Amino acid sequence: METIKKDILNYLNNKSFMDGNTQLNDNDSLTQNGIMDSIGLIELMDYICEKYSIEIPEDMLTPENFDSLQGITDLIVKLTE
Amino acid sequence: MRIDTYITEYARKSPHNVAIEEGKNSISYSCLDEDINSITSSMMDFGHCRFAILAESGIQYIKMLMAVYRSNNIAIPLPIELPMFSLERILDTAHINNIIATETQYSRLGEDFFECFETVVVVSNDTSVKTLRKRIVREINNPDTRLVLYTSGTTGTPKGVMLSDRNLIANAGSIIEVLDIIPDDKAAMVISPHHAFGNSIIDSQLMAGGSIGVGNMNFIESTFSLIESGISIFYGVPSTYRMLLRHPERFKKAFGNVRMAASAGGGMDGVTVKNIKESNPDITILPMYGQTEATARLAYLPPEDVDKFGDTIGKPIPGVILDVFDADNRPVGPDIAGELVAKGDNILIGYLDDEMATEKKIIDGWMYTGDLAQKLPNGYFRLLGRKDDLIKIGDHRVNPREVEKYIENNNEVTNVFVVPVPHEIMGNAISLMVIPGQGTDVENLHAFCRKNLPGYLCPREILFIDNPPLSENGKISNRSIIEGYQNVKKSM
Numbered sequence: 001m002e003t004i005k006k007d008i009l010n011y012l013n014n015k016s017f018m019d020g021n022t023q024l025n026d027n028d029s030l031t032q033n034g035i036m037d038s039i040g041l042i043e044l045m046d047y048i049c050e051k052y053s054i055e056i057p058e059d060m061l062t063p064e065n066f067d068s069l070q071g072i073t074d075l076i077v078k079l080t081e
Numbered sequence: 082m083r084i085d086t087y088i089t090e091y092a093r094k095s096p097h098n099v100a101i102e103e104g105k106n107s108i109s110y111s112c113l114d115e116d117i118n119s120i121t122s123s124m125m126d127f128g129h130c131r132f133a134i135l136a137e138s139g140i141q142y143i144k145m146l147m148a149v150y151r152s153n154n155i156a157i158p159l160p161i162e163l164p165m166f167s168l169e170r171i172l173d174t175a176h177i178n179n180i181i182a183t184e185t186q187y188s189r190l191g192e193d194f195f196e197c198f199e200t201v202v203v204v205s206n207d208t209s210v211k212t213l214r215k216r217i218v219r220e221i222n223n224p225d226t227r228l229v230l231y232t233s234g235t236t237g238t239p240k241g242v243m244l245s246d247r248n249l250i251a252n253a254g255s256i257i258e259v260l261d262i263i264p265d266d267k268a269a270m271v272i273s274p275h276h277a278f279g280n281s282i283i284d285s286q287l288m289a290g291g292s293i294g295v296g297n298m299n300f301i302e303s304t305f306s307l308i309e310s311g312i313s314i315f316y317g318v319p320s321t322y323r324m325l326l327r328h329p330e331r332f333k334k335a336f337g338n339v340r341m342a343a344s345a346g347g348g349m350d351g352v353t354v355k356n357i358k359e360s361n362p363d364i365t366i367l368p369m370y371g372q373t374e375a376t377a378r379l380a381y382l383p384p385e386d387v388d389k390f391g392d393t394i395g396k397p398i399p400g401v402i403l404d405v406f407d408a409d410n411r412p413v414g415p416d417i418a419g420e421l422v423a424k425g426d427n428i429l430i431g432y433l434d435d436e437m438a439t440e441k442k443i444i445d446g447w448m449y450t451g452d453l454a455q456k457l458p459n460g461y462f463r464l465l466g467r468k469d470d471l472i473k474i475g476d477h478r479v480n481p482r483e484v485e486k487y488i489e490n491n492n493e494v495t496n497v498f499v500v501p502v503p504h505e506i507m508g509n510a511i512s513l514m515v516i517p518g519q520g521t522d523v524e525n526l527h528a529f530c531r532k533n534l535p536g537y538l539c540p541r542e543i544l545f546i547d548n549p550p551l552s553e554n555g556k557i558s559n560r561s562i563i564e565g566y567q568n569v570k571k572s573m
Contacts, residue, residue, distance in 0.1 A: 016531030031299050037162065037536045038298040038324065039475075039507065058331040061301040 004073045011047055026070040029063075041066065048072070054079040083227070083246045084253070084284050085147040088114050091290045098264065100287065102310070103139040103295040110290075113144065116208045120148035123202050123210045124181070127154050130220050131175070131229070133198075134158045135182035135190070138274050139295040143283055145181050145204060150246075154179075155222060157229045157241070160275040161186065164535060171231050171239045172197070175433060178218045229433050230277055232373045232478070241433030242277075242373045251426035252376035253284035255398040259381050260314060260341060260367065264290035268314040271296045271304055271321065278345050278476065281377035282316050298324060305335040315339050318346035318476040319353060323506045326356050333360040345369040345378065346476035347508060348464070351391055370394035370464075374448060376427040379403065380462060393461045394454075401425035405456050410444060414456075418465055421454035422447040470559045472499070474537045475507040481559065484511070484538060492529055493520040496549055500566045501559060502541055512542040514566060516549065544569055 005026070012018050017035050030036040036044065045066075049055060056079065060066075065075045088110060091098065096111035108116070124132065132149045134156055136142035142158075149156040157177055159168055179200035187195070187203050195201050199216040225245035232240050256262070262285060270282045270293050286293045296307040298321060305325075308315060315336070317325075322344065325332050336342070342357055342364050349368045357366055366387050371378035380403060382395030397403045404412050405419040413419045428448045431439035442449060453465040471478045481499035488497045496516040504510035513530075515521065523543050530539050550565020551557060 016528040019528070019532065034164075036299075039536050041299055042324070042327075042506070058305065058328045059302050062303055063300050066300055 001073060001077060004076050005069055007051070008044075008048075008069060008072055011044065015043070024069065026073075027068050029067050030069075031063075031067055044072075048076060052076055052080055082250055083150050084249050084288060085117060085150045087288045087290075088117065088147060091287075095264065095290065098290065099267075099292045101140050101143060101293045101295060102267075106140060108140055113140075113147075116144050117147045117151055119208060120144055120181075120204060120210055121151040123212055124148065124152035124154055124179075127152065127179070127200075127217055129153055129155065129222055129224070129226075130179055130217070131155045131157055131177045131222065133172070133175070133177045133180040135161060135180060135186040136204075137161065137183065137185060138270070138279075138297065141183050141204060141206070141208075142274055143287075143293075144208065145183075146283075149181065150227060155226050155229060157231075158275040158280075160231070160273060162273060162535075164533065166533065167239075167535075171241075174239055175229070175231075175241055178216075178220070223430055225430055226433075228280070230275075230280065230373050238483075240435065240438060243430040243433050244376055245430055248376045248427050248429065249284055250288070251400055252281060252378055253288045255400050255427070256281060256285040256378055257289045258399050259369075259378075260285070260343060262286065262289040262291055262314070266291040266313045267294055267311050268292070268316060269294045269296060269307055269312045270316065271298050271307070272316070272318065272476065276476075277371070277373040277377045278316070278318070301325070301328060301331075305331050308335040308339060312339055314341045314343060316343050316345075319344055319349050320347075320475040320507050322349070322353050322357060326353065326360075327506075329356070329360065332356075336361045336364060339364060341365045341367055343367040343369060345371060347473055348394075349387075349391070354387055354391060368395070369398075372450060374429045374442060374450075375401075375423060375425070376429070378427070379423050379425075379450075382461075386461075390457075390461055393457065393463045395461050397423075397425075401427065403462055404447075405454050405462070406447070406449075410447075415458045416455050418453055418455050420468060421450040421452045421462060421464070423450060424448070472501045472509050472511070472559070474504075474509045474511070477535075477537060479511075479538065481511070481562075484534070487534075488513070488526070488530065491533070492526055493522075494518050494526070495521075498546075498550060498557070498562045498565070500562055502566075504541075507537055510541050511538060512544065512566070513540045514544050514546045514550065514562070514569065516547065517545050521545075 065071045091110040092114035097109050099107050100110045100113045101108050132154050134145050146156050180198045181202040184205045201213040203211045226243045227246050228244045229241040268286050272279050294307050365384045368382045369378050370380040378398050380394045380397050402424045404422050406422050407413050407419045451468045454462050484499050485497045495518040498514040500512045501509045502512045550562050
């Protein structure tokens, strides 16, 4: 679980969505803190699908599952089980 | 009449009808009218002053906008999705003394941001109003100005489009007529309300006594759920539809009961039209054309002609006259290319504090759109590109020359050239060709763009080149840059 979280954080940093100074807690909203917009979210989604060889069903694309580090991590864990 | 007087009228005629829905919240016309009144009272004694509005999309934003109208002031919505430097550029040019903000935006931006305002009004989630400080500064404004919408706030010099009550009502009236909006209609607003398109959804729905379902495009399932909640009219830019159509099955289910799919902010391509039609054969597809300077809309393509004339913008909306003029401001005949010009009650008053730009935009009562076009023998109009070189990315107009300058001035590079490249969702995206200087670093450049430019301007690719991509006559244009880009790609 921590590995997944770290991987997503690395992605956000490498793709310059945020920099080392950005404080992001596990439950902080990515969209309301100006880190992601709708196009950024699509990029992130494509990355996750490829990296973890999963398909994310549309009904899971909600703020609960996709707007925070914790939400995304839980979603990946659920889909890779 | 002002737009908000229609709300008062419906509050009397059909007080319990829903005006706006947002997530689990909704508000009736009578409650909306009362809440507007209570916010209005904090701004009553100003007398036609400029008020910046900082609010998220939705019920709060609409209440605050209407309260600025009702108190006879001038609303200047700040697009909250813009990066800070863009907001600051707007504030630098707009000379605004007063601001009204939601509690959320006030705490997000912090006290420092608000320091430059003489009057600061904060509206909390339960619509209680706090005036943090107040000093009325007399202003001289065009007496008809009601709303100022900013265009090209991302990179170009921001221009404030001044619109009057008459502009807003005329355009909303035309839209109601073309879409045949009735009080039973519930329209989805998933795009920003701070720009012309979103604003026109608010105006036309509330003037028709219909309702608005507010959402966004961040989380596709939430968007589809909104559409399934009884939306009858869906509005989107072409990229909105392309995003939703990435999920064809879900799209089909959600759009089953939508009667109209309206679009603006760029031509609808044939594939997107076909995919929407296949999902719901009964849906009416209505592509529209316009610009902020025309309040919102100028033309529409009648649904029965979407297949045959899909490459045109159709005909003027009711109340608008369109024509094509040559370089000497004289009308040209059918099939001849020239600049598209427009006349009507929806045409802007002018640009805020910028008489020179206004004089160039409106000549002898005609507004010059900056779009090249030709008139077809049947009276429809076909667009032939921008007069200057703006690139359309999603629903944003981007001036590549200004993006280049901005990147050059802030990085270790010799020259930067913006290349428009196709993007499956946004229509266009940009790549960069860079003549490196000492210490140019691709990673740093990328990071700079990601951090300082809005997401849609983040380059797909950065290529190093040795010489500028000049045309045969030694000039830089989108065309010469695209040709240069293709040559670099070929030799890779």
